[in-house]
Amino acid sequence: MARAFAGAASARRFADMLKRQRDSQSLTGHIRLLAQPAYQRLLTAEPFFRRAIPVLCIVFIATLATYRALTLSYEHEETDLRARDDLTMIATTLAARLSTAEAALPEQGFSTALQAALADSLPPRATGDGRRILVADPDGVIMATAPIRSDLEGRPLADLLGAGQPLTVFGARAGVLTVSAGEADEAYATVHHLDGRLGMVALIQSKDMIFADWRASVSANVTLFVGTASVLLVLIYAFFAQATRAEQADQIYAATRARIDLALNRGRCGLFDWDLSRGRIFWSASLYEMLGLQPRDDILGFAEISALAHPDDIDLYDLAESLLETGETTVDRMFRMRHANGDWVWLRARAEVQSEPGIAEPHLIGICIDVTEQKQLAEQSRTADLRLRDAIETISEAFVLWDTENHLVMCNSNYQTLHNLPNSAIKAGTPYAQVMAAARQTVVSASPTIGSDASDPSSSYEAQLADGRWLQISERRTKDGGFVSVGTDITALKRHEEKLMESERRLMATVADLRQSRQKLEVQAQQLVELAEKYSEEKTKAEEANQAKSEFLANISHELRTPLNAIIGFSEIMDQGMFGPLGSDKYREYCTDIHDSGRYLLNVINDILDMSKIEAGRMELKREAVNLGAIVTDVTRIISAAAAEKTISVTCETEEGLALSADRRAVKQVLLNLLANAVKFTPDNGSVTLAATHGRMDGANAVVIAISDTGIGIRESDITRLAKPFVQVENQFTKTHKGSGLGLAIAQSLVKMHGGTMEIRSSVGKGTTVTVTLPVEARPASKAA
Structure with missing residues (x-):
């Protein structure tokens, strides 16, 4: 066990040494290395190295620490300046846009319209990194927020900024200041004054969010510095350990020569001593004579011995590595080595691994015997036997x-x-x-x-x-x-004889069957002619019915849309009182109902026409490079008004860089239908979430869009029916939500036309999640399930 442990420790040094020797072009340098051991060459420079290396390492660590501290300080200042500039630019942009939109805000539903105008006026990423936007009236009362915070509406702006700050008084001239009132920690804030019914717009951003990335960078730099310093300390220790091992190598070299002299006195065979850890090999004079080489008193290098050995018989590197890793102590191998005249000499090597007490590097010591003649006789006998067996086998x-x-x-x-x-x-x-x-x-x-x-x-x-x-x-x-x-x-011959007799009997039976089959074929041919005529007639009827359906839908769409447009237009004129007041508030209420009902009926007709086009295969996709983030923003803005009426929060989480090749209108319609369903079936004070991320579909890049709500949910038995046209879970007598039942069907059809998939998961009373997966690159439309 001890020898195996020592061998494993030396295997890595042996592999490194072999690589250097294979790269060497001359053996002379290796012999000089043996004549002047490593420890002797290191002896003169070692005192200087022992004093200089620790000092250089400490200077390097101190320089690295100073440099990183200065860099982190500059990064902190840059982050602080960038945060102030972002707040100023966003506040300036919002103030200009809200001042422009203020004149168009109605008196009724002013708060809802202001919230929608604020959402439309937000620059990209305005609410990112923890920024909060507050719009107040001239008295400083908060009227709208982004992101939406209903708990802040109606509170004085001074509660959040603090009573003693100058922001609400001086506005943009006060710049960006640090505030702490109303916050768990310090934050940056700026206020810009507005004209008209709007008093001011304020932006607040927590310092923790501003400097989060900088603090992460500080942690990473500290970790990297500690790791670098630890590595340098380990290298210093390794240097001193290596110097000690070099001194021990010279002692092993002297012991090796003593063992070789002892082996030469044992007989007339060729002896060798192989230092496995260093790759140095000693040969006796008799071994040189076996190979026709001039005897010499030098220690051979590993590369020189490998050049003489036949590569098909033995790999000295693999042999040494196996001995060191497995802990084996004996070797008995036969291999060829090249003679000086170019012939191959067969040698049998029998050796044992030995180690000196207290020295971890093992030596392979053994004897080599010339077995060329015996090998030739055995080869001739084996060749004759193989030929005989091969002939019999073939x-x-x-x-x-x-x-x-x-x-x-x-x-x-x-x-x-x-x-x-x-x-x-x-x-x-x-x-x-x-x-x-x-x-x-x-x-x-x-x-x-x-x-x-x-x-x-x-x-x-x-x-x-x-x-x-x-x-x-x-x-x-x-x-x-x-x-x-x-x-x-001869089984095939026997069976062939039997088959000939059987074939004769079958031939007679086959002739009779053919006569009967001919009669049946004539009857079937007549039946096929009749079926073909019937099929042609039915096909003509189906084509005429389909044409009639298309013409009916085209005519009915015009006939329905024309009066509906008039109903919607005139009801809107009456509701707004463009030609004078109607007189009674009931008339205005009825006009609103007529207008809403007309729009609802027009949407139903549009859904029916879209579904008819999809089923007829006449809807074509106009593919283009689409930025999904922009579409999500538009859809969220459109649906926010309906969500606000039910006090439903709509949250969007979209990864950066989401782009795909698709029909912009179709993708927008899919998201609108799904979000509209989510808002429709979610009770008041609920929430709807849209998350868009990168994903994979059939091994290709894709975009995954998940729309979740906290609505009434769907039974598992009803999920499979939802995506079919005109299908609703509730019947006409129990339904509590109006609609044509085509929203999900149109969405699923458009998704499949893009080659994507749509999956619905729901739990009754907890909510529903619809997951849409669209391929990034254009692909053939998937078949309907």
Whole structure:
């Protein structure tokens, strides 16, 4: 166990040394290394290194710490300045846009309209990084917020900014100041005054959100600095340890030469001593003579020995690595090495791994014997045997040879397969009776003639096996009294004879069947002609019905839209009192109902026409590069008014860089339909969330859009019916929400036309989540489920 542990510790140094030697172009430098050990060359420079290295490391660590501290200080100042500039620019932009939009705000529903105008006026990422936007009236009372915070509306702005600050008095001239009132920590704030019914717009951003990335950078830099300093300290320790190991290497070198001298006195064979950890090898003079080389008293390098060894027989690097890693202590290998005249000499190396007490580096010490002549004789015998066995194996017949005592000598694989013999039964020397007992395919119509009268030197007969196969068996006696049996599979011939007789009988029966089949075919042909005529008539009727449907939808859309446009237009004129007051408030209420009902009916008609186009395959997608984030912003703005009426919060979380090739109008319609359904079926004070992220679909890039609500939910048994046209979970007598039932069907059809998928998950009383997956690149439309 100790030797294996020491070998594993040396394996890495040995691999590094081998790489340097293979890159070397000359052996002379390696011999000089042995003549001048590493410790001697290091001795003169070691005192200087011991004093200089720690000092240099400390100076480096101090310089690195100073540089990173200055860099982090500059980054803090830059982050602070950028946050102030962002607040100023956003406040200036919002003030200009709200001043422009203020004149168009109605008196009734002023708060709702102001909230919508604020949402439309927000620059991109205005509410990112924890920024809050507050719009107040001239008295400083908060009227609108972004993101929407209903708990702040109606509160004085001074409660959040503090009573003693100058922001509400001086406005934009006060710039960006630090406030703490109403916040758990300090925050930056700026106020810009507005004209008209709006008093001021304020922006507040927490310092924790501003400097979050900077604090993360500080943590990373501190961690990196501590790690770098630790690595340098470890390197200093490694240097001193390496110097100690170099001194020990010289002691091992002297011990190696003493062991080599001892081995040379033991006999006339070639001896070697291989330092496995350093790759240095000593050869005796007799080993040089075996290879026809001039003896020398130098220690050979690993690269020189590897060049002499045959690469197909031995890999010295693999051998050394195996000894060091597995802990094996003995080696007995035969391999070839190149003679000085160019021939190959076979050597047998028998060695043992030894280590000096107290020294971890192992040595492989052993003897090499020239076995070229024995190897040549064995090779010739093996070649002759292989040729004989290969010849027997390649014949198509089953071959078996028995000796004079009916013991198995050899057989080929065809014989084993023929009788279905296990490998244990075809070993040389197995008795005939034992082989036949192990056979799973026995002869049922004849028996072998082994052991019969010697006066009959040969015989030939046919035999049938238990599985129905037939053999032509030829048997011959050998000169030494043995027996050779060759079996040829004639099953195909036997079966061919049987098939010829059977074919003649079948031929007569087939002629009679053909006559009957001909009569049946004539009857079927007549029936097919009649079916083809009926199919043509039905196809013509279906085409006429489809054409009539298309013309009806085109006519009815014009006939319905024209009066509906008039109803919607005139009701809107009456509701706004463009030609004078109506007189009674009931008239205005009825006009509003007429206007809303007309718009609802127009939307239903549009849904029916869109569904008809999709089913008829006449809707075409106009694909273009679409920025999904912009579409989500537009859809959220459109749906926010309906959500605000039910006090439903709509939250959008969209990753940066979401773009795909799609029809902009179709994608927008899908999101509007899904968000409208979510708002429709969500009770008051609920929430709707839209999350858009990157994803994968069938191994390709895709966009995943998940719309979740806290609505009434859907039973699992009803989910499969929802995406079908005109299907609603509630019937006409129990439904509590109006609609045509085409929203989900249109959305699912448009998604499939883009090659995407739509999945609905819901729980009754908890809410519904609709997940839409759209491929980034254009792909064929998926088939309907």
